Amino acid sequence: MIHVGLEHYLTVSILLFCLGLLGTITRRSLLVIYMSLELMLNAANLALVSFSRFNKSLDGQVMVFFIVTVAAAEVAVGLALIVALYRKRQTAHVEDLTTMKL
Amino acid sequence: MNASLMILEIIVGIAALGLLLVDLWMPVSQKKFLGYAAAAVLGIVLIYSFYAPQFSGLFNGQTQLFAFGNMYVLDPLALYFKRFFLVAAIIVLFMAVEFADRIDTGISEFYALILFALLGMMYAASANDFVMVFVSLELITVTFYVLTSYQRAKQASLEAGIKYLILGALSSAVLVFGIALVFGVSGTTSFPRILAQNQTLIGSPIFLLGSLMVLCGIAFKIAAFPFQSWAPDVYQGSPGPVTAFLAVGSKAAGFVLLLRILFGSLPDVVTHWPHVLIIISGISILYGNLCAIPQRNLKRLLGYSSISNAGYILLGVAALSREGDVAVLYYLLGYLFTVLGAFAVINRITRGQENEDISLLAGLYQRSPLLALCLTLSMASLVGVPSVAGFMGKFLLVMAAIQKGAGDPAYYILVFITIAGVGISAYYYFGVVRAIYFSKNATDLSPIPISLPTRMIIYVCMAGMIYLGLFPQAFISLASNAVKVLHG
Numbered sequence: 365m366i367h368v369g370l371e372h373y374l375t376v377s378i379l380l381f382c383l384g385l386l387g388t389i390t391r392r393s394l395l396v397i398y399m400s401l402e403l404m405l406n407a408a409n410l411a412l413v414s415f416s417r418f419n420k421s422l423d424g425q426v427m428v429f430f431i432v433t434v435a436a437a438e439v440a441v442g443l444a445l446i447v448a449l450y451r452k453r454q455t456a457h458v459e460d461l462t463t464m465k466l
Numbered sequence: 467m468n469a470s471l472m473i474l475e476i477i478v479g480i481a482a483l484g485l486l487l488v489d490l491w492m493p494v495s496q497k498k499f500l501g502y503a504a505a506a507v508l509g510i511v512l513i514y515s516f517y518a519p520q521f522s523g524l525f526n527g528q529t530q531l532f533a534f535g536n537m538y539v540l541d542p543l544a545l546y547f548k549r550f551f552l553v554a555a556i557i558v559l560f561m562a563v564e565f566a567d568r569i570d571t572g573i574s575e576f577y578a579l580i581l582f583a584l585l586g587m588m589y590a591a592s593a594n595d596f597v598m599v600f601v602s603l604e605l606i607t608v609t610f611y612v613l614t615s616y617q618r619a620k621q622a623s624l625e626a627g628i629k630y631l632i633l634g635a636l637s638s639a640v641l642v643f644g645i646a647l648v649f650g651v652s653g654t655t656s657f658p659r660i661l662a663q664n665q666t667l668i669g670s671p672i673f674l675l676g677s678l679m680v681l682c683g684i685a686f687k688i689a690a691f692p693f694q695s696w697a698p699d700v701y702q703g704s705p706g707p708v709t710a711f712l713a714v715g716s717k718a719a720g721f722v723l724l725l726r727i728l729f730g731s732l733p734d735v736v737t738h739w740p741h742v743l744i745i746i747s748g749i750s751i752l753y754g755n756l757c758a759i760p761q762r763n764l765k766r767l768l769g770y771s772s773i774s775n776a777g778y779i780l781l782g783v784a785a786l787s788r789e790g791d792v793a794v795l796y797y798l799l800g801y802l803f804t805v806l807g808a809f810a811v812i813n814r815i816t817r818g819q820e821n822e823d824i825s826l827l828a829g830l831y832q833r834s835p836l837l838a839l840c841l842t843l844s845m846a847s848l849v850g851v852p853s854v855a856g857f858m859g860k861f862l863l864v865m866a867a868i869q870k871g872a873g874d875p876a877y878y879i880l881v882f883i884t885i886a887g888v889g890i891s892a893y894y895y896f897g898v899v900r901a902i903y904f905s906k907n908a909t910d911l912s913p914i915p916i917s918l919p920t921r922m923i924i925y926v927c928m929a930g931m932i933y934l935g936l937f938p939q940a941f942i943s944l945a946s947n948a949v950k951v952l953h954g
Binding site for chain 1 (some may be wrong): 618621649766
């Protein structure tokens with residue numbers, strides 16, 4: 365039976381964060397980019413919860429509640445925008461966002 | 467728990483919700499005028515902020531009042547910025563009423579969202595805890611996602627909204643992860659308690675990484691290098707009043723948070739990396755000014771100009787002195803009148819036009835001397851011509867840096883970069899002035915009628931620019947009183 369400590373949780377959290385960052389940078393579909401962004405937020409949530417557990421302080425858990433709520437609001441707005449773009453252009457790719465240059 | 471301290475925010479919040487409600491039984495033709503009602507409420511809040519009995523402790527020399535377990539702080543700095551945001555929002559609401567004919571549906575929601583963004587900014591001015599920082603920043607950012615894409619029938623507006631959404635969400639993810647790391651090492655999110663442990667925490671690399679990530683999140687809000695790439699596109703695509711509010715309100719909210727975090731929570735981080743702010747400031751100034759040179763779109767030009775202005779203001783923050791912070795507050799006030807004046811003119815002349823090209827300004831001097839004068843004054847203020855607000859602001863910023871230069875020559879280099887930046891900026895700002903007065907290819911010379919609200923905005927902004935430029939003393943002492951809390 366291995367002991368799961370703070371460092372394990374943090375490793376997972378940092379991995380999730382880096383995966384999210386990688387997805388945001390490399391993917392071309394807006395929906396996938398948006399999923400990656402949510403992954404990054406949840407990586408932070410995991411870190412907060414585990415710090416909270418091992419610091420024996422509930423502040424981190426409270427912060428997570430705020431993050432989850434705010435992320436839900438952000439998704440509502442974000443998906444609405446992506447749908448609006450899809451209606452206009454029939455795609456949701458970053459390549460379609462290039463009308464503004466110089 | 468002392469909720470009555472938040473009376474200003476509570477009134478603004480109720481006004482925003484009330485606006486959504488009143489919208490339901492307002493005839494469509496009248497909805498546009500709800501903006502004036504909202505501006506009137508903000509005007510009352512602004513006046514009330516000088517007389518509120520809850521704040522009497524502050525007027526009698528008490529430095530800080532706390533609410534909600536020290537999460538919310540009310541001090542002269544917070545009040546200064548709350549009034550700043552209120553003035554900005556009142557002017558932006560007047561602009562929005564003028565802009566109403568270019569918004570297809572939901573004009574009352576447009577006003578309500580401006581009020582919600584204002585609410586976020588007012589909370590940001592009082593943040594004393596990382597939870598508060600996060601929530602107020604997100605309130606500002608999420609409302610701006612909607613506001614920037616409000617003309618969603620226009621491709622550019624939608625594109626601006628999505629770009630702001632993706633980059634904004636990325637920056638808040640970084641900010642939140644930074645907060646998680648800071649919380650993990652210090653065991654608290656409260657500024658004073660992190661400040662108390664600063665000496666011991668500074669040895670921890672995780673704490674340093676967390677602080678750096680928090681600062682990255684803030685740097686996005688103020689559009690400083692290397693988080694500036696959204697600014698030109700979003701400024702160009704957004705509806706005019708939104709761009710104006712983004713340039714003034716959102717940037718100032720970022721700066722008040724930066725001041726609060728740097729001086730109230732993480733001061734040793736800056737002494738650990740003494741040059742990070744100086745470098746960011748210098749590169750922002752050069753990047754913004756150099757990229758602005760070839761721009762032909764007026765809003766995009768101001769987008770790049772806003773990056774360079776973030777650099778100038780960061781110069782004051784980087785000085786880490788009381789003089790520097792006074793300069794920051796003063797410069798922001800001058801920037802408010804300058805940018806809002808410029809956008810009032812731009813919104814008027816782009817009415818009914820397809821683009822926002824600089825060539826629209828051709829013959830403006832003959833068509834409307836008032837608009838020409840206001841835009842000229844704004845450009846003069848952005849360059850820093852003496853006797854207009856921008857000059858005094860830049861003078862104070864540079865003085866603050868020179869005072870620190872004796873200890874660290876990097877400040878002299880930064881002052882040199884600033885002066886070089888001002889020189890470069892004179893070129894493209896003068897390009898705008900030249901288009902107003904000397905452009906030969908003016909096709910349409912019919913006079914431009916200016917409605918009363920636009921005229922009022924322009925008079926207020928011109929008066930603000932000139933007053934701040936000629937009689938800076940009153941506002942310098944106000945700013946100096948406001949930053950006292952940051953420097954013990």
